[in-house]
Amino acid sequence: MKKGTARKATQLQHLGEETKHEGAVAPPIFQNSLFLFNTIEEMRQVGKNGPGSNRFYSRVGNPSLEVVEKKLAMLEGTEKCRLVGSGMSAISSVILANVESGANVVTIDSVYGPVRDVLTNYLPKFGVTNTFVDGTCADEVIDSITPQTKLVYLESPASLTFRLQDLKRIASACQEKGVRTAIDNTYATPYLQNPAELGIDYVVHSCTKYVGGHSDVVAGAICCSEALLKPIIQYEIGNFVSALAPFNGWLLNRGLRTLKLRIDHHEKAANNVAGWLEEQPWVERVHHVSLASFPQRKLFQAQMKGSGGLFSFEPKIQDPSRLEKFINDLQYFGIGVSWGGFESLALTMPVSLMTWKEPRHLVRVFVGLEDEQDLIEDLKASAEKHLV
Ligand SMILES: Cc1ncc(COP(=O)(O)O)c(C=O)c1O
Numbered sequence: 001m002k003k004g005t006a007r008k009a010t011q012l013q014h015l016g017e018e019t020k021h022e023g024a025v026a027p028p029i030f031q032n033s034l035f036l037f038n039t040i041e042e043m044r045q046v047g048k049n050g051p052g053s054n055r056f057y058s059r060v061g062n063p064s065l066e067v068v069e070k071k072l073a074m075l076e077g078t079e080k081c082r083l084v085g086s087g088m089s090a091i092s093s094v095i096l097a098n099v100e101s102g103a104n105v106v107t108i109d110s111v112y113g114p115v116r117d118v119l120t121n122y123l124p125k126f127g128v129t130n131t132f133v134d135g136t137c138a139d140e141v142i143d144s145i146t147p148q149t150k151l152v153y154l155e156s157p158a159s160l161t162f163r164l165q166d167l168k169r170i171a172s173a174c175q176e177k178g179v180r181t182a183i184d185n186t187y188a189t190p191y192l193q194n195p196a197e198l199g200i201d202y203v204v205h206s207c208t209k210y211v212g213g214h215s216d217v218v219a220g221a222i223c224c225s226e227a228l229l230k231p232i233i234q235y236e237i238g239n240f241v242s243a244l245a246p247f248n249g250w251l252l253n254r255g256l257r258t259l260k261l262r263i264d265h266h267e268k269a270a271n272n273v274a275g276w277l278e279e280q281p282w283v284e285r286v287h288h289v290s291l292a293s294f295p296q297r298k299l300f301q302a303q304m305k306g307s308g309g310l311f312s313f314e315p316k317i318q319d320p321s322r323l324e325k326f327i328n329d330l331q332y333f334g335i336g337v338s339w340g341g342f343e344s345l346a347l348t349m350p351v352s353l354m355t356w357k358e359p360r361h362l363v364r365v366f367v368g369l370e371d372e373q374d375l376i377e378d379l380k381a382s383a384e385k386h387l388v
Contacts, residue, residue, distance in 0.1 A: 087206025
């Protein structure tokens with residue numbers, strides 16, 4: 001493949017796969033923990049490049065992961081990418097790499113639950129403090145930065161409330177103040193949003209979701225500059241977080257081949273389901289970034305290229321037991337956490353936000369690859385039984 005000339009969708013099929021081992025069209029799985037050298041000198045040479053060579057020791061790198069790392073870095077527009085054992089491993093590595101005793105991390109109040117847990121229940125024992133902000137107003141985020149703040153950690157859109165943060169403004173203010181920025185870009189995937197191009201330092205993904213795409217692999221990715229990645233490979237990845245198994249890397253590469261096709265389908269189908277829901281008398285509000293009614297529509301259009309399959313809605317009836325019955329009676333929506341696979345999912349939970357007077361019971365919906373008409377008929381039948 002001619003380097004740098006092909007469009008992203010073409011590169012996604014071929015980048016990093018130029019060498020065909022035994023002519024195999026799909027790269028083999030390098031199911032090995034270590035790599036051998038012809039001489040001690042050769043091994044020393046590889047070691048000299050610092051930690052993290054993909055042909056040294058599989059705790060810090062492996063060729064079955066390298067092919068995916070090249071493709072994700074290309075899509076995100078970052079110098080480098082490194083895969084790790086889970087999305088949370090990626091997130092925790094980035095946070096840990098940027099804090100020390102006395103440091104402060106600013107994040108949004110609707111951040112993914114386990115991240116809130118790390119910041120509020122785990123890191124304080126090492127003297128790391130946290131500040132939670134609503135996040136929809138860039139000035140509020142910027143004004144919350146103190147001399148102790150080392151990292152502003154974002155999640156846009158947030159995966160329950162789908163609120164956005166103004167990435168460009170926040171990144172540029174943080175650069176001026178010498179504060180690093182990170183974002184969980186799992187909702188958008190690198191197809192729909194490229195935060196590094198807006199100035200964000202670290203882009204992390206739970207590849208368990210759309211990148212894997214088939215609900216059969218747990219994985220995470222860190223995309224950033226080489227200078228920022230090197231110490232993470234040396235310390236957090238090298239010493240703490242779980243390595244991704246070569247087979248899981250291979251599964252991610254297979255998932256990436258159809259990422260665009262799947263995202264296009266999720267987007268179209270979810271837009272139709274969300275649009276239909278918005279018209280139902282038993283629905284109070286739909287939280288979906290691509291609806292005309294989305295309060296941050298301008299920002300959505302400025303910083304995202306489209307929307308995915310995940311959104312939430314507020315039913316008028318807020319009785320948790322009726323909402324649970326509504327979910328239980330759905331035929332095509334699985335009940336479970338996660339999202340980004342082939343299957344549609346639904347969950348209900350109370351959500352509290354700084355700007356809401358009291359918790360609201362939301363229904364989070366993931367629109368999978370089924371026929372959307374079946375999904376709409378399913379929602380309608382269960383709602384007629386339990387929500388009207
Ligand atoms: C938005 C978001 N970020 C991160 C994660 C964590 O990813 P993983 O389960 O791969 O650790 C999840 C998992 O549900 C998620 O929804």
